[in-house]
Amino acid sequence: MNRSAEPEREMARRAAPFGVPAAAVALGAGALAGGWGVGASAAIGIGVVTANLIASGLSLAWAARISPTALFGMAAIGFVVRMSVIVAFMFLLNRFGWFSPLAFGLAVVPATLLLLGYEMKLLADGVGRELVIPPSSSTAAKEGAAP
DSSP states (O other): OOOSOOHHHHHHHHHGGGHHHHHHHHHHHHHHHHOHHHHHHHHHHHHHHHHHHHHHHHHHHHHHHHOHHHHHHHHHHHHHHHHHHHHHHHHHHTTSTTOOHHHHHHHHHHHHHHHHHHHHHHHHTTTTTTOOOOOOHHHHHHHHHOO
16 A cells, blocks of 8 residues: 555654653642552553553554555454553552552543544644555456446
């Protein structure tokens, strides 16, 4: 597939830098609200959302270079896999006495919603406008056969 841009990578590149300051705010707010364990849990939640964003962008960009079908499959299956990893990570961390699943969840859910809103803004502003998807060989053959 011939592409002039990778909007998936571009969205991850533009949004990922917000992860570190957001984690610092979550750490501070959580620490003030319930101690360092709560703050660390919230900061880890923000880190997980940021890692999810990067994994999503890189995997979608990789799949888009293969085919539209691979891109669709990666979007559908990749989402389920990444959400499963987040839940498994939360259960793993829950074994530690300092970990707060509530603080983790209260950081992950709004951060994910804010991230989705930011991605929609980037798309509305034209990220991916340069995207070129060539017609499939069957479509090109049909167009070539038409008088």
